[in-house]
Structure formats: structure tokens, C-alpha cells
Amino acid sequence: MYENKRLGFLFVLPFVLGVLMFKLFPFVMSFALSFTEYDVMNPPVWIGTENYEQMLTKDPLFGKSLGVTLFFVAMAVPLRVGFALFIAHVLNFKLRGINFFRSAFYLPSILGGSIAAAVLWRFLFAQHGLVNIVLGKLGLEPIAWLADEHYSIWTVILLFTWQFGSAMVIFLAALQNVPISLYEAAEIDGASKTQQFFRITVPLITPVIFFNLIMQMVHAFQEFNGPYMITEGGPLHSTYLLSLYIYDQSFKLFNLGYGAALSWVLFAIVGSLSALSFFTSKYWVFYAGEKDHK
Template structure:
């Protein structure tokens, strides 16, 4: 009798395993297109670029030859343009990201009201985020801030001295930062969603206690919105380090490398000099830099990001 019971249990277990195996196969079949693409177009190229970073690889004329850490040693000891690209990119990130997020939050708070036509304005203010990274907008921006552009025409009306902003060593990078700030639509919508989630009763209670709008912003809006600020900060920081189109199309890294973004220098090494080994090493250094800054933001988030489920900590 016991043997029969054991045999029945084994059959049931075998049936369950087969059923679970069929379900697993169905699941893998559904995710197979994504999985194949992930392995083929992300993991595969990453492994290849890691290998190339330890080689001397002329993209056109010769197969890769192993040189070990020479690319990395040369990068840190003999390449002045590498350090220039690092400095320019850091200035760009630290200049554009805080201003972009601050402006996006300001506009989101203006739109967080029940006013007639506010939906239309939200859409119009989001449009620059869709078009801001395009080739056409970059060309238009270059024309606007050129010596004969509309910006100088407006300044001339007020008697302000004009210059070619995109070719001036003093103003070229600021012009690109301004373009990025103009693309505030995406973080604005995320901030707006976060503002909508803050209970209005909190502001009513604060008003009864005598808190003015500034105190309400400091004591209610910022703490309640801190997870959204954290998300936008991480995403915009990563995008800042990967910026390419603005510098490549408007200034081509000039003048005097004052707008030489890291991604532009990487592209130049890969597809202008065809030094794919060195470019691969640059790409991995960029990945490490983004990872370090992201880890730093996550590390500091414990002291300023507040979650309601954690009792404000």
C-alpha cells in the first residue's frame, strides 16, 4: 500500500514538473525576441568592446592585436584631450542638470493648477524635449546663436555688444547648456505626476497652521517629491554624460576643444581616426564614470530621499 502511494506521489510530482516545464517554455518563447536582441545587440557588443579595449585595432586595415593595458595607460598619462573632454563634460553635466531640473520643477508647479487650457500648454512645453536632440533643431540653434542670428539681432536693438556665441571660447559651452535646459519637458511631466500625487490636505493643514507658500514648498513639496527628484537626477545625469548631438552638430567640439564632450571625442577616435581599440577603452571609462556618479547619488539618497512607506526616512 505504501509503495502504491509513493508511486502515485511520484507521478503527481512528475506531472507538476512537466506542467511547470511547459509553462517555462511558453514564458521563454514570449521573451525570446527581447532575449535574443539583448544578447546580440547589448551583451555581445559589450564583450567585444571590452576585448577590443585591450587591443590595437585599426577598424579598416588590420585585425586587432593584443596590447594589454597600453590604451588605458596612454589615456591617463599621455592624452591631454582625454582630460579636456572629461573637464568639459563635467562642467556641462554640473551646469545643465541642476538648472534643467530646477526649471522643470518650476514649470511643473505652474501647471499643477486647474486652469483653462493648461493641457495645451503642457503639450507645447513638452515639444522641445521631443525635438531638442534632433539634427534640425541643432542646426536652427546654431543659426540662432551665430553672428548673424536672431539672438544678436535682438541684443543689437538694446545696444548690447554681439558676438558669435557658438564660436566664442567663452560662451560656446553655455550656449549648449542653454539648449539642454530648453529640453525640460520630460522631467517636467515626471515632476507634474509627482506633484499630482501629493495630498492637497497637507497644504490645507499647513495653511491653517500659518505656513506661507515658501515653507509649504520646503516642508511638504520637496520631501514628498524627493523620490521623483531622485529619479530625474539619476536619469538626467546619465544623459548628460552621454550628450553628443549638441556638441557634434553645433560646434564640432570647438572652439579650441571648449565643447569637446566625452562622447564626441570617443566618436572621433572610433570613426575619424579608426582607432577602435582606443575608442573601446574610452567607452568603458565612460561606463565606469557613469556608474560611479550613479552609485554616489544612490549612496547619498538615504539622507535626502523620503519615502512615505518608511515613515519619512
């Protein structure tokens, strides 16, 4: 018995060491660095809460970046989750060749925020790209999607929405676990497909909807590759997410202390919104087996 426990511990040890070295240690160090002035070339100098004070009172770019980030999350997360649920519902029908379409719709998530995706997006939304060609055929004026501050954020939002594959797969698994007998009973009672979806399907998969909302919200706050490769935060900082601002402060300006403070503010925002989401979930998320559900 003792040998088995020791063997199990040895198997787990690499994972534990990895977490301590690459997760917990940087986590603690970043918090300590957020109270310092540190530029790599010189040792950290303790400055107390000056980084946070500067951020909140003397840094207009932080306010701009925060506003862009909140708008991006508010638009991109519902779009990705809603589109993923819609596609999963369509792919849940038993049709010939449906497995091919399930794989095809998951493909954008494999590309993710890669260089290939950025090149594709530039081709689609360039001044003479496919989207503007279609608009021209319809008799509409071309739009400077990547150069106009009013439209550039929407190209980033659409790129984030386009990568809906992971959420779609989770929704598809949830939809396939809804008992068919409930739909059969609803059809006997004369319920339409739309009524079945909103009265049966949606309530039963609310835990999965909630899970996807939380996960996609966290991903949206961490989004970096798409806006960095397509717009680099421009034009006029219209796509300058907090993740890009943290990167610029930390690895372009080497202001690691200020970058760490920005990271912790972002962490606090994500944590607060997640806690609020969990608090409000009791009013709309239905868990099987609950007797009292409001």
C-alpha cells in the same frame, strides 16, 4: 500548464536574443577591444593596458575633454532638473487651457537633438541671430556664441536644458500625487505658498527628484547630438565632450581599441558618480513609510 510556460518563453525569446546580441555581446567585446590595438583593417593586437596608460599620461586631449564633460554635466543637469520642476509646478495649477501648455512645454523633448533643433539653435545664437539682435536693441555688443570658446559651451548647455520635457512630465505626475489635505492644513496654519512648496512639496517628491537627477546625469554624460551638430566640439575643443572624442577615435580615426578604452573610462565615471549619488541619497531622499529618516 507546460504549454503556457513554453508559449511565454517563446514570447520572451526575441527580447532575450535582442539583449544578448545588441547589448551584452557588444558590452563584453568592447571591454576586450579596450586592451587591443584595432583599426578594422587589421586583426586586433593585444597590447595590455597601453591604451589606458596613454589616456592617463600621454593624451592631453583626454584631459581637456574630461574637464569639458564634467563642467557640462555639473551645469546642465541642475539647470534641466530645476527648470523641469519649476515648469511642472506651474503647470500643476488648475487653469483653463492648461493641457495645451503641458503639450507645448513637452514639444522640445520631441524635437530633442534633431537637425531641426540644431538649425533653430544656430538661428538663435548665430552672429546675426535673434539673441544678438535682442542684445543690440538693449544697447549691448553682440556675442560670438558659437565662435567664442568662453560662450560656446553655454549654447550646448542651454540646448540640453531646453529638452526638459521628459523630466517635467515625471515631476508633474509626482506633484499630482501629493495629498491636497496637506496643503489645506498648511494654509490653516498660515503657511505661504513658498513655504508649502519647500516644506511639503519638495520633501514628498525627493525620490522623484533623485530619479530625475540620476537619469539626467546619465543622459548628460552621453550627450552627443547637440554639440556635434552645433559646434562639432569647437571652437578650440571648448565643447569637445567625451562622447565626441570617443566617436572621433572610433569612427573617424578608426582607432577602435582606444575608443573602446575611452568608453570604459566614461562608463566607470558614470558608474562611480551614480554609486556616490545612491550612497548620499539616504541623507536627503524621503521614502513614504520610512520610520527613521535623517
